[in-house]
Amino acid sequence: MILVHCDRNITTFPAIVASPTVTFPYTDYCIWFLTAPANRSLQIKFEALKTTRASIDCSYYYESVLVYDSHGSENLLGKFCGDHSENLPVITTHNSTASIDALISNQGGGSAEFKAIISLTFGPAQGCGGQLDVGATPIQLRSPDVSGNGAYDPDLQCDWILTGLPSKQLKIQFSIFDLEGRNAAGLCDNDYVEIHDGLDGHSLVIGRYCGQLLPTPIVGSSNWLFIRFVSNSANQMPGFVASVSNVDSPCGPSAINVTSTWQTISSPSYPAPYPPNTRCLWTIEVPPSASELQFEFQDLNLEPSPNCSKDFVLFHGAWEDLDHFADDVLVFCGQSRPPLWRHYAHPFKITFVSDGNANQYPGFRLSIRAEGCNRTYSEDSGSLKLAIQQGVCIYRISPSNGQARNVTVSLYITNLVFDDENECHNDKGLLVYDGSTEASPRLLNGSCDSSRTLHSTGPNLLLKFVSTSGGWMWMDYVVTDQGRGCGGNMSLLSTVSANFHSPFYPNLPNATSYDCTWNLQGRAGSSIQIRFEDFDVGDGPCTRNFLEVYFDSPTSRAATPFTRYCPTDVVSDTVLDRGTSNVRVHFVGRAGEIQGRGFKVQIYSHRIDQERLARRFG
Template identity: 25%
Template sequence: VHCGGNFTADSGVIENPNYPYDYTPNSDCVWMITVPEEYQVAIIFTMFQLEQHEDCIYDFLEFRDGHDEDSPVIARLCGYSLPENIKSTTNKMRVRFVSDASVEKYGFSFSFIKEFDECKTTNHGCHHKCVNTLGSYRCECDIGYELHSDGKSCEDACGGYLKGENGSLTSPNFPNLYPNKKRCVWEIKAHSQYRIFLNFTHFDLEGVLTNCEYDYVKVTSVDAEGAVAKVHGQFCGRIAPQFLLTSETSHLRIKFVTDSSVQKSGFAAVYFTDRDECEVDNGGCEQICKNMIGSYVCECESGYVLSNDGHHCKEGEHDFAIVVTLLLCICDFYSWQGPSGGCKFELNTAFGQLTSPGYPEDYPNDKECVWHFVTTPGHRLQLDFIEFEIEPHQDCAYDRIDVYDGSSVDAPSLGTYCGPRAPEKILSSKNELYLFFHSDSSVQRKGFQAHYTSVCGGTIRAERTVGYVYSHATYGGSNYENRVACEWTLLAEDGMSVEIQFTNFELEEEVHCEYDYVEIYDGDSENAMRLGRYCGNKQPNLFISSGPVLRVRFRADDTVTAKGFVFEYVETDPVEGLIYTEEPGPTTRPPLEPVINEKANNRFLARTAAGRRPYVH
């Protein structure tokens, strides 16, 4: 049977010999396809069934990028699955069909057309990405954005569930103009006995506060059944609410609506959660309990005054309140962008879980998701996959998970994963981790389920700006746990020193510090000098290393726990002439005074002007 030939045309159809019946054995057919200059050859399959083999060595259909026998191979196909579309890089393509002497199948039928890459022009109009398709093109957006209704512009994906203890949110495109015809809803959910505090740091919407009918932000508290418990306000104009919004329940809803006309820069807001101490037993107050940020106050009704115990009331003329406690630590490390909805997540809790989109059902096609994990400074993030099933490929070219040791895809890679086998435990080197999930347009699988936890210790690079280390990831909210063993190695540049200063310190107290304690070492070797062991609630002094390394070790036994500690660290110039005559023993007492020569005295006094006592080896 005659087969093969030359095609010089804009389009055409090619089929195997004897089509639509089984192809003939021992075939070897070659077609040469040529389309006009400035175009490429595109192949679209309508039928495909060849003898199956892993390496396609029996019957196969081969496409080469050019007319020569040694032109680059685009694809070598066999089996029963309809192939994806194929495209050359030039206006020429060589197609070869080979069958052996045994098994025959239905064969193939495909069309070829001339194809032009519209994305190579400058007038495609795509805001972010242009993706060429056969006979056309489409626009796509970077992760965290969504395509506008015009099919070309990209805008921030908006709305979503915010479950972190602290976080932030902004209007789409902030600080640039927000888009028209937008409706975004953020749901902030805290633990049942907690309240949510919302503070607007920027506010610029169309309208005036007395008439918010065009663009507005509406804030409501929602009860356990999903009904509105309280409307806190509907806001617009250029003046942000001049007060801290406090939720009535543990669920706060923020709704942002824009019309079809005027655009402004929008809004930015931060939120944090705090336990409502008045929720249980009225906070122990005899009459009135008022929840505050990190605390609560007892107050008395008219005609009564508060007793010295801060809880009970007695008859009197002057009404006053006593702040009972202050528990909340609002720290700088909670000030980042919260999730903007869609498939972009900011996870800023010490531990939690995550799943692929749609889990436990199959994940969707053409999906891109990112998870940005941030935990407490001085701690690392460990990722454990409980279930893992992603489309397999030798190079994970189709569906995959990419993990990065930092805050974005620009950070060092910790691996690319796909297939049915779950990765081993993944551990970051710092307090941030970034995970990217991608699925293509074909095969779907169940996806993944993973847990993440915070792990103390690690190696930290000291810089000229002050950094902080916390004893445990939930510092300020709960005591450290039992059976803790943490070690931090602080590194400065060669020729420099590391300086640390404890700002908070509260461990189990014992005269010899045998139970819970912190040890400081001048260096990272086994023979490094121990500068002291500390416990109790007396704050250790300032330490400066003699070299570029300082090591901090924290141990806790299995009984009593306490609030923990915080220390700040910074790279500093070496201090000469400060020598300790002996190591201080394990105690809650301050260490021995250093011997200070005259040369170093001025610098020593300057460092301790704020009342800090140094311990320098």
């Protein structure tokens, strides 16, 4: 096997291409042109792939390694930057020519390296992978047997990209399945078929299959499927045969144009048991007049599984890269039906996934509608992520029986953005009234300021937005009976993030003593993560001035705090996460001793197995 240095034409295989093995500073830009014999393809197997810098799109301003299915710069097969040591890619070309462009450097801090072994293999010309259209007549996929000995060939990676008819969903059904079984660790890492719900290997992983057990029929969420077959160098078996066809969607219309009237989507066959190995994808389109989406499960009855490892409903923003699981991703499973929840009005996607196990669970039924301006929130806590409409919008926070319970409302402003910054003064922007009418005293007069905290003196707040340009906001509120601005019960059952601050942040009054408790409750199977974004409470003695964090179980309260912070402790940027969905934050301050800005906390409720879910989505 030969090692080929920078800028070479390679026609003899196997071959190795690699970054320089030197210690002095270097930056190299290299191109290798690869040419295989006619009707053969090339397998590029990376044994090392790490650059010192990375960008979202791996642009040429940063180090990157690019693989093309030609000698030119078209037909890009892969684009890599950053550290891929834990998931080294293997690429099979569709043609007999390919090129590798590498910009690599060790001057950005740390170490950078890449190394790839290039070998001859079989490709689409021998039935190994390719782009296939599925029409009215089903097509057949089978494992390649170029040698004709009744078994698939060794050392293959065959990638099929399948495109079906518009408005249909692709179904794959195996009639023969005989592959090498699981390894000693019980994993399908020898020979396997892996099916993705989308156009490429970064799409949601439906499943990885090996051994001799025939997989149940699989229906994707759209007219695209990505199928990968991998074989190693040992134990070739008869392989597989599968039929791929177009089917009508079992999920109903995929595009939902929401209005102010409740609309409903449900799992296939609801209320009868939903089928196994099914995926549904709904795109929620939002009218321009909407400021908020409302979601409410009428029924949620899925197969129970630890941390949603089997069947689940996933809510995510239409633009999001699911590798990163942004803040507005929610996952639900089992029978724990959440309360109604609201979300900022932007295009949304809802995905339903069932695994290969047949069951007798009816599934789910979900109602959706869009809301405009002028409404009232009556819950004891909430996260307001709203689009600000042009004109005048009024929102009231009026908790149920608030007067009788002698409660006040704390409003935590996190983000407040108007498209025209000139609107943020006097009677424009955001106005907040300490009561239920505009005759009540103003707490805020024409502001666009974020990171503000406001507290009512009674059970009501009125928020008035006056805008000619529009914008968006994120605010959280909580109702409390512990005193103005002091504590409260915050629910994260139907949101993944919220904020709370010390009383009157960023100006903590030192003439008042405080004994405040915030009780935080997340969804079952989730973990609450606490991030201190600011902590400045003076330098008084810790015996009378402190902040404690308790991680409780769902059935009992912890007797001692997990941690206690004193006024002189450096707490900003601290992150706490102990894998529990019930957390208490207890703040005590003595009048005349406590002072400063106070503290600001952001909380996240995430699935304990969120990394696993992220891997399933690429």
